[in-house]
């Protein structure tokens with residue numbers, strides 16, 4: 001996968017600063033293009049990672065019941081406006097054949113997918129599909145709740161509005177009760 005081109009980002013940011021009528025050589029913002037390039041390399045680091053790679057670490061644990069890691073905080077960048085959206089992801093799966101992964105690996109999968117120009121729907125689907133692909137569980141469900149800065153600070157200006165997306169695969173698709181249990185656990189305060 002390609003390395004991020006810091007120099008190109010710096011040139012682009014200098015052009016943006018000029019275009020909005022600021023002076024890129026002014027003392028306060030002289031180093032801003034460099035800072036933004038470094039920041040983009042960090043917030044888009046998922047471009048150079050494979051989300052599935054985290055999940056290959058499995059333990060031969062005979063647990064064919066629900067595993068839920070909830071309230072995983074994440075930040076991402078909306079691909080339409082390059083503004084942040086952020087919130088929490090909840091990741092649930094029902095392991096099969098001893099394919100139980102490390103809990104942190106579920107959070108790492110969210111992290112990798114979020115650190116790309118994104119849509120909330122695509123984050124949700126990519127995480128659940130990575131789990132289905134690598135762990136081959138009975139079923140999996142991902143719920144993402146986020147606030148989009150492009151809806152808060154500009155445009156429609158609705159700060160505080162939350163978008164909730166879900167993606168369900170495998171046995172949970174037909175299992176309404178199972179899905180409701182997961183949702184109840186996600187939203188319980190304990």
Ligand SMILES: Nc1nc2c(ncn2[C@@H]2O[C@H](COP(=O)(O)OP(=O)(O)OP(=O)(O)O)[C@@H](O)[C@H]2O)c(=O)[nH]1
Pocket residue numbers: 078079080118119120121148150151154155156
């Ligand atoms: N489905 C989806 N839409 C998103 C996401 N992030 C931002 N958007 C939306 O992308 C849309 C882009 O709409 P456009 O009409 O092309 O752009 P715009 O003129 O800037 O739209 P406004 O935000 O309505 O001002 C907006 O409705 C945003 O709310 C996301 O994660 N998922």
Ligand SMILES: [Zn+2]
Pocket residue numbers: 078079080081082083148150151
């Ligand atoms: Zn947006």
